Amino acid sequence: MNKIIRAAIAGNPNSGKTTIFNAITGAHQKVGNYAGVTVDKKEGRRLYKGYEFIIYDLPGTYSLTAYSVDEMIARDFIIEGKPDVIIDVLDSTNIERNLYLCLQFQELGVPVVAALNIIDQAEKMGIRIDEKALSSVLGISFLKTAGASGKGIDELLDAAIAVVERKEKLQRCVSYGPELEREITAVGALLERDPAFSSAYSPRWTAIKLIEKDAHAYQLIENHPLSAGIKLIAGESIRRIENHFGRDAEIAVSEQRYGYIHGAVTEAVRREIDVRTATERADSILLNRYLGLPVFVFILWAVFQATFKLGEYPVSWLEIFFSRLSAFASGVVPAGLPRSLVVDGIIAGVGGVFSFVPLVIILFLCISILEDTGYMARTAFIMDRFLHIFGLHGQSFMPMMLGFGCSVAAVMAARTLKSSRDRIITILIIPFMSCGAKLPVYVLLAGAFFYHNPGNAVLAVYLTGVVLAVFSSLIFRRILFRGEATPFVMELPPYRIPTIRGIAWHVWDKLWQYFKRAGTVILLASILIWTITSFPKPAHNGGDTARIRAKTEQALEYSIAGRIGKFMEPVIKPLGFDWKIGVAAVTGFAAKEITVSTLGILYKAEAGENGENESLRRALRDDPAFNPLVAFVFMLFILIIPPCFATLAVIRSEIGWKWLFFSLAYTGALAWLICFAVYQAGIFVV
Amino acid sequence: MTIADLGDGDNFRVKRVSLPKEIGKRLVDMGFTGGAEGYVVRSALLGDPLQIKIRGYDISIRKSEAAGIEVAHIGHRYRRRRGMRMFRKGTDE
Incomplete structure (x- = not known):
């Protein structure tokens, strides 16, 4: 009997978690959904040296203070799901911010091993990381990996086994300096009085989160017998901290944590040369103030052409296939009601489902490439100023444009929006972006009644649609989603060459969802x-x-x-x-x-x-x-x-x-x- | 002085983030802590949003958020453009 190890792969967005997940699990993975939300739940298995690893690929998160649905899921899985080990994937080209999350995992008291991923690229950029020094300073095993080439994966699993088997209490934690440590100890001591609570949640971590005014932590202590007293003590601690540091307690905590990280990085990481990276060179064109927009419009045009022009061919083959099939069925099925049901009902219906398939494949091929290269985030940067006027997010633009092709694809594409508020508004207005299937109706009517200038009539309808979309967005933002606009704080990840496997996976995943949800x-x-x-x-x-x-x-x-x-x-x-x-x-x-x-x-x-x-x-x-x-x-x-x-x-x-x-x-x-x-x-x- | 007052290529050192709770904490989580250094890479077509380099990575924020990040201006990144700076508004710090 193999010993089972439940490992959660976590880390910042764009740190290459999924490549590590794929490198560990190979083909042995399945995808589900977290209850109630459309975030993929990926799970995989791997037998290694007599251990059976069950690996969970969590959504990317920057911090254990959750802001988005993705981050909430990652946090809850780690805090409530209690994996045996967290495999934290770090982007080595961006080590300080990635360590910020890593050290929060360490505070949680769950065993952590850290993968210094994308190390090949970091080395090319002249970043030299002494992983031994980093491990001894921070008290976590750091291993260099390159998920795309599979480098360092076995060592990572060895380290995970070692950490799980040793079950050692953590030697070290972030040191927040005497003022904060005093308060953390005071609040932690109260939390520790309830053994049931302190065995479920690390008292030190909970104390820190309470001082950070984390709403989720305050929910957790509701069940603690001393919750009223804890809140009182935490409130006093917060006041003392804010007096001492002259800023909000949650900010003071973050700053001390970054300070600690900065110290460790100074010891273990050297930046030998300050090269201008390929990403910076590419951005000087793709994000150029004047070139950025035309380049984006061109890319959008290319995606459209590929999807709806190139897609026409396979769609027409499918139509021929289905018309042959109905001709064949007409010959086989007895005339009357059964034939009508088979030919006009079922074959026409299934044909309708399949006719979208080439479009879905091509479209998501393009979108996956744009997302995996890192360009998608940049489209939001380019468009945000224009869309912000209408209460939309920069990333709403792509799905809205796709709406002119096919609303089904556009609604699915709206998933790139991380905030659920933005996603809902975008999806609600997509139907006003007049889709390709409505065009034949317009052409027929305009041709019949506006034969002097059918184009203008059709254009008027399209423009009305855009106006309604914009107008509706403003109304929804005002009435349904009041309060301040979603902040636009978005990482612009380095450009990366997407892996074929990753792209194929995305496309297959979308296609399957399409069949499963829309098809039936x-x-x-x-x-x-x-x-x-x-x-x-x-x-x-x-x-x-x-x-x-x-x-x-x-x-x-x-x-x-x-x-x-x-x-x-x-x-x-x-x-x-x-x-x-x-x-x-x-x-x-x-x-x-x-x-x-x-x-x-x-x-x-x-x-x-x-x-x-x-x-x-x-x-x-x-x-x-x-x-x-x-x-x-x-x-x-x-x-x-x-x-x-x-x-x-x-x-x-x-x-x-x-x-x-x-x-x-x-x-x-x-x-x-x-x-x-x-x-x-x-x-x-x- | 805040990041919103800076131009392309201006280096800064963060003094403090003074923004409402959630967004302020988020920016600090993303690395805008006191003492952190970075520079303004560029702004989008109509001057908003901004692309900022901090802690070795790129992040995009709106000008409204940039106006809540107090910084010290510590020079300019691109040496060869120095001559141009005579025509820029304002003074350092």
Whole structure:
């Protein structure tokens, strides 16, 4: 029987935790989700020298005082999950700030081994680290590693085993200087009085966190029998510290900790030369005040072209494949209802799911490359000033632009936003960035009613969408998320060459999430749409049956969808719409371009069976219910109403039911109000 | 004097961070402690946000946050631009 060691890989963001995790566990890993949040929970296993390591890859964090969801998860896992050992991954090119977290782990009383990662790059930069000296000064084993090449991994595991087996009490901790130490000891002594508490949480660490006014630490001591007294003593300590240092206690603690680190680094780390790094050279162009924006716009353009132009080919192959498949199924499945279900319901539905797959792959390939190289953080730097005006974060820009392509991809891309407030606002406004699938609807209507200048009409709709997005963001920030804007404190990590493995992993991960979350919903939704457009069938009353069956538009009128349209008519009448427009909009939930084919079904028979869009255009023009005003209001309606099922499904999986319902209500109400206003104003003017 | 008063390439030494709790603590956690030295690398297109080098790494902060970091100005990083500094506003410290 192997002895099990539970090891948590922790460290600052961008320190290469995941490369270390991959180097240790190889292919033996699985990904889950932390309860209630969309942060990946990665777990892997490794047999090594008779030990079975269970490795957890935690989200990156700068400090044990948590600010973001990611950091809260990392903190809670370490404090409550009590791993046997923490493998702290440090970026050797940035050792002081990385040690800041490392020493907080040491204070927790959990055994720590530290990986001086990315050591190859640090050495190239002329940073010489004496890991033996560092180990003896700080009382933690430091080992040099390079996760990408697998260097130093075995030594790291050996050290982890040694630390776990020795189970030694910590020899050393950060020394905060006499004034702070006196207060820490006083508060710690009270905490120690409850053996149950002090065996669960290190009294010294808790005392420090209380002095740092950490809200989480105050929650922890609620269960302590002496909690009232502790709060009193801690409050007095804080007052004395603030008097002595002339600054807030939490800042005094951090400064002393950094001071201690600075001392250790002075002893063990030498900077031989001050070279201008490759990152600095690259930034002088990529972040250049004047070149930065054009370069970014170009990269964005390239991502778009790659995704939506290059993606067209595999998408069209898939469409051919699925049309062959439905032809084949039509030959095999008996005619009537079963064939209709298989061909129009299931194959059309699954085809709809698959048709996005090439786009998702290419898009996330591009995004992963931008993220793993470190460029993504820089896009936020470039764009923040512009987006901040509208209460958005610089990093909202990329997902919003992607919204012009596909809302599903855009909502998923919003994960790069670390603050949940920014993420929610960004996701809520993405549907207003008019997606690619809405374009065929605009083209049809603009071509039919604005044939002198269809481009301007379409442009007007797109611009309306952008205005609504910006306007909504301002409203959400004011009403739903009051209080100060999220601070924009963001590391600009050094540029790194992404590993193929890392990129492949990201893409696979996104694809899998897409299938798991959106795929099933889209399939169900397609079957639902099929059902409401197929049932009930018109009654068999005598010789008329054949004729009625032949006329699909009458069957559609008779179906649930048609009845919904009819039922909706009083509601949409003030917008200038009749029931047919209602039906077309409802079927658009499966995918927005389906609105066009529904209009086709509803109008084709009236227009005769020849030609595709031109006949439909003529039919629309001939319908007295339609005129340019109605067509424009309809375009606005398609722009603003809730997005397709696939988007709704990812909105739910990213930010939950509550926000999904909010999004539905908001977009639905806004669509009605704006279309009402425009139509009524239009009638008045005309 | 705060970081917001500095220009590209200006070196500084942090005196203290005077910002509301959460954000102040965050900046200190990120290394803006008394005595830490760094310099302003550049600002974005409209002068905001700023890219700062501190403790050997790059961080981006908005000007509103930079205005809460009190510093001493300790010279300029790029020697060859010294001549230009006659035209810059303000004086050292």
